[in-house]
Amino acid sequence: MSDGVSDVRFDICVVGGAGHVGLPLALVFASKGLRVLIYDINENTLETIRKGIVPFMERGAEPLLQQALERELLFLSSEPEDIARASTLIITIGTPVDEFLNPVLKLIRDCMQDLLPYLTCNQLIILRSTVYPGTTDWVDKFLRSHGKDIKLAFCPERVVQGYSIEELQRLPQIISGTTPKAEQEAAELFELIAPEVVRLSPMEAEFAKLFNNAYRYIQFAAANQFYMIANSAGVDYHRVLQGMKQNYPRARDIPAPGFAAGPCLFKDTMQLGAFSDNQFTLGHAAMLANEGLVLYLVDDIAKTYRLERLSVGLLGMAFKADSDDIRSSLSYKLKRVLEFRAKTVYTTDPYVKTDRELLPLDVVIARSDLLILCAPHSDYRHLDTKGKPVVDIWGFLNKESLVGVA
């Protein structure tokens, strides 16, 4: 084992534990006194975590990491044999869709195949990645067909990225198991951190997770389509939204328009689409509205400006506000479209560390003829654009005028 601790036993091993879902979960369990092993194939990220550094933005995570390392409750390894010393394995590896928008089941299968030689029959395995409906039953059959009579549960993650430490301990946890014993053991484990557990069957739990995300994606799509309809009619949608929401409880949850993408909502909606033989019409329509907003925006700008003469500055390349995560960010889709149509595109982001093309904010403002607010980071709240025009579909920069909106 990488830490030189070869005889330690672990309460939990988080497989994929260096990732956005795995690491906060490992830290929250360690903060409750459990001995946690992070197993991950990304040795570079493990090295960063070993130094007490959280490799991405996650509120409240770094003090927990340092505490867990000091209390010797957190261990890190990229060697699969170490998983044999954990009572419970929690699988949090990525589950993307492929270029045809179908789920990549191979990743789960390969992961289980790699773990197989080290699994012991008393272990509880908890799938936590978001999975295609039926995956838990598939894993159960896979394990049994390889002679592993293992307790298997599916307990999806439903927190908002960046706020996991708080939400893991505040939101109900959905629990399901392929046997009553697996379900009960998973419930007892999550009762250590979550205020409430909700019991479903594995297939119900898989749907619940996907429906939660697809519903959110559809809500964003409705907001974006309303925006495009009003804007095309020359009406300020933010005034309409303010009017719709003011002291009107049934409109309280209508989101503001804006880029809706990221590592979960889009791909989970597409997983449901794939599951339902591409008949998830609302999901596909939501994809057209959310992804289409970028092209709409460019066409709308082209009505006022001669794009081929325009230097455009994109503010915020992360997929959402106050995040450093650029996975499936629509800011990059916008960048690609503008690289075809505008004279120059400059990009900036106060948090993103993984893109060498980013420039400092003041340089982007100075060089650009037009700015587009792509991610409404708090850092931009009092943005001085030096008189440069800004396209702000979020209605973020003139939020003062929306005082009173619920």
Ligand SMILES: NC(=O)c1ccc[n+]([C@@H]2O[C@H](COP(=O)([O-])OP(=O)(O)OC[C@H]3O[C@@H](n4cnc5c(N)ncnc54)[C@H](O)[C@@H]3O)[C@@H](O)[C@H]2O)c1
């Ligand atoms: N990011 C979120 O906010 C969020 C929220 C809810 C659910 N989810 C779901 O959780 C899952 C993980 O998402 P994420 O954002 O944490 O992904 P991520 O890419 O940040 O993390 C996945 C980690 O798994 C590791 N990994 C990949 N294959 C492995 C293997 N075979 N063995 C060991 N480690 C392996 C990677 O190195 C990486 O560190 C996905 O199914 C996602 O849909 C994500």
